[in-house]
Amino acid sequence: MFFSGVSSKLKSIAGRDAVLDKHEDLMLYEYDGSLARGEPKYVVFPQTTQQVSEIVKLAKREGLAIVPRGAGTGLSGGSIARQGGIVLAFARMNRILEIDLPNLRATVQPGVVNLDLSGALTPHGFYFAPDPSSQKACTIGGNVAENSGGPHTLAYGVTVNHVTGLEVVLPEGRTVQLGGAAASSAGYDLTGFFVGSEGTLGIATAITVKITRLPESVATLLAIYDDVQAAGNTVVALTSAGITPAAIEMLDGWTLRAVEASVHAGYPIDSAAVLLIELEGLREAVEEQAELVSQLCRKCSAREVRRARDESERQLLWKGRKTAFGAIGRISPSYYVQDGVIPRTRVPETLRKIDEISRKYSLTIGNIFHAGDGNLHPLILFDARDADQTQRTLDAGREILEFCIGIGGSITGEHGVGMEKQDLMCTLFSDSELEVMRRLRNCFNPDSLLNPQKMLPSPRTCREAVSPGHPSLDGPSVHSEVTLQ
């Protein structure tokens, strides 16, 4: 049938031009920034909370899965329609509803692009602090779902530290309010609990965030090293010395050369690593800290410490960092980015371990870190057309994350678990701990029709993950199910 019943019902809810149901259109919505794919049956572009609620009720009646989607920049498969169903795309709910300067809040629809909010706030002297590298495209709704971070979360915190209120449509269709404009309120902090739930609890349709005043002064330093270990040692030294820059980013030699070849950010291509360190705040404090940081970097064997002379130089240095993934895309058919987190005192040994893993699997691994908070982004290069290489890539990725867990770290600092790291959740958490999380999901999403098979592994996946001798038949394991680009 050309128009299925569901399709015409969706059209009557959201409008004739707000529904996609043809394969060639749906293909554009089968992927995100991760390696996973899954084609939905329908894509709908709601324009109001009311429509979202009606669509959700329809999906429940029809037994269809619902997968919310912002800009599709996610790196863990959070917006992949794993069971087909309906993708709820928020491109048309992209209005800033209110800029409330007296309360230092803004309320936005979920489809507002991260950088657009900051753009609207800048004339008033404010911005939205969480700054994922994809901030030119990614949406605040997506940031809420994934609890996104970014380079400057070192000083300002991740998304959850900036959200005070939410309007949420629950999988049953009911619209509820969580929190509001006040910094906190009586009862459970369901706002905080909702952020980072990866679309498994409800659909945020309005988001109230804190706005942050623009810093008076910014200094951006580039510390250049001939030895990657020395750069790692600098991170430990800065943290221990109690210096808290707004951002400390690290790129290793291989990665910075790839970046240079693409954007000419000004990273010396003969170096083994660079640290990009940003200091923000009161002019006097920034000057003093810049001096202190430079001294410390040199003490830790930095070959040179440069300081961006003006805003355009600063922007260029950051462009190198923020477009690094794209730069890698130019030189490798595929790459697999990890998001492990480690205690900051363990940066140097983790670098050694990644190097070891790279040799063991004969794969090139570039390192790009939010070093200041121990959040690693090793980039494993491979060719997805080569099945053997692909398997080695997945194994290497897994080994890196297992190492992170082993030294007291985590499998994801800001990208989310999604469908990519579900089986590692069984390593990170015990059965009973996962059981508690499942109970909580069921309070919101009892039939798991909302973003099914994400974040929480099924109890069965965990049993299989600990006994590798029994390969999964249909279980949602990354190894068997991920279709690679």
Next chain:
Amino acid sequence: MTHGVTMQVGMHSRFETLLGSNRILAEPTVLERYAIEGISPRVVLQPENAEEISAILRVCNEQQWTVVPFGSGTHQEVGRVPEAVDVVLSTEKLNKVEAYDPGDLTISLEAGVRVANAVAACTEYQQLLPIEGEGGTIGGALALAQSGPLRVGFGGLRDFCIGISFVTGDGVSGRGGGRVVKNVAGYDLMKLFIGSYGSLGVITSANFKVFPMPRQTITLICEFRLLADAIRLRDVLLTSPLSALACEIISPAATEYLRDWEPRDPDHWAPETPKSSSDTPWKLALRFAGSDRVLQRVRRELSSSISSDLNGEEETELWRQIGMFENRLVARHRNAMILHLEAPIAQSQTALEAAQAAAMDYNFVAAVIGRATISSFVIGFLPLAVDPPGVMQYAAAASDFRSRLSRSASAVAVRCPREAKQHFDIWGSTPTDLELMQKIKRALDPGGILNRGRFLVG
């Protein structure tokens, strides 16, 4: 009551199997010390680890024995009067620092560790754990979402608690977060448990970010005849590049509670009404950290507003006094009602004026301190010495005050005479959906045994 007695004996021996006999307290005089709002428990248990807590809760859940998680007992009068108190589950023996990595600026603490001890451990390394409420325990601070002046500079517990372990009402071990400062694996259970007042589970340990200790601070005192003028300076600060570590507003009536005071036996002495005269000012106490040059700049920018400045011991003393404000109110006025107000920033002034007005209408005097830049306040409703308020006037004052607040504000009566509690809802309204809260409570405490009847939902 033969049945009850046998049941008790049966439970006692089950607890003994789990804990041995040394960590079970059942002498009537001891039980009285652990009474919650006048209700003595049947038994006090002192488990040493999460496994024991889990075993205890399984037994209690199965037998429908109610449980009150208990830290140091400094805030057990918060909440509604419990429906029943069978077991007080003390975290006293969970008192270890599990790990402290000064180089990574993180610390892991068992729930029964005293806040003061944890803070002291960090101070040794010139680091700051910005948890307030020195008399309490880590678990208690989390359960209450304890906050104080430092919340302005370092955020609240929800911002720097990075991991939590707990046992649910039916004995299942749960955990959220971890030991690293950035982590999005799994649901953020820290947020759920912070401020849950022991209604969802027993917190067994938690991990925190710590901060470098500021090397040098000053505190500037600014005085104002009118609240509006204090709020105006607050607004200037909010848009200026200066960032304060603390920004505490002090109402005229609050002033006299910020100095040491000899407590007198409240049973034999009617406390005086605070006697702020019309010339006692509103104050803002602003604390800044930084180098000499930074602090010079701060002074320069605020010069027209500063009445005095404090540093060294004098400064430490002021903040110590502010930290003890609530205790002082209660020590002097046994019948004080204390509300915690969280309001949108732009509503600070109207909310505080509403408190003053409501207090006056019902025979109280309002004394306020709080975090001006985040609009989070502690409001003492202090009974007049002559013609003190009757029981119903507590309820009336609280509802009158709340009726003048916007929907997104919360005003929780954290302390209130027991007799008055049954006449109004000490929790008040919340913008957050109650049905969801109810479901969550049932999911983690299916038997409804934890702090039964005390919390907003349950």
